Amino acid sequence: MKSLLIQSHCVFPTPDIIKTAKFYEQKMGFKAVPYLNAKEPHICLYRDTTEIILTETNGKKVIPNRELYGYGYDAYFITKDQDVLQAEFIKFGVKIIRSLGDTDYNNKEFVIEDIDGRWIGFGIKIG
Secondary structure: OOOOOOOOOEEEEEOOHHHHHHHHHHHHOOEEEEEOOOOOOEEEEEEOOEEEEEEEOOOOOOOOHHHHHOOOOOEEEEOOOHHHHHHHHHHOOOEEEEEEEEOOOOEEEEEEEOOOOOEEEEEEEOO
């Protein structure tokens, strides 16, 4: 069967698009490309084969999934070298919510909190 889905991108609304973009650049190694003069202003964040798209909340607070629904991450990225990535994030002061470990759903992962309070998992299936 032919693959119809190729890749996905996260869309993160944020109350301060510039501040959030700087966090991702300075703390998490992303490159920001602004499209602030577009009809729908946004900033694209790139790292390796991953993209995050930041949009404006028009002053509204970001409410993470765990606050809205009682649990859940706001994004999940697949990575093979979690220990290296986690060490890099620690070095740059990113808040680690859950250190690298194995989950009860057979993933090896760690979880960070971004500048807007989102919990983001980085992991991969094991076994």
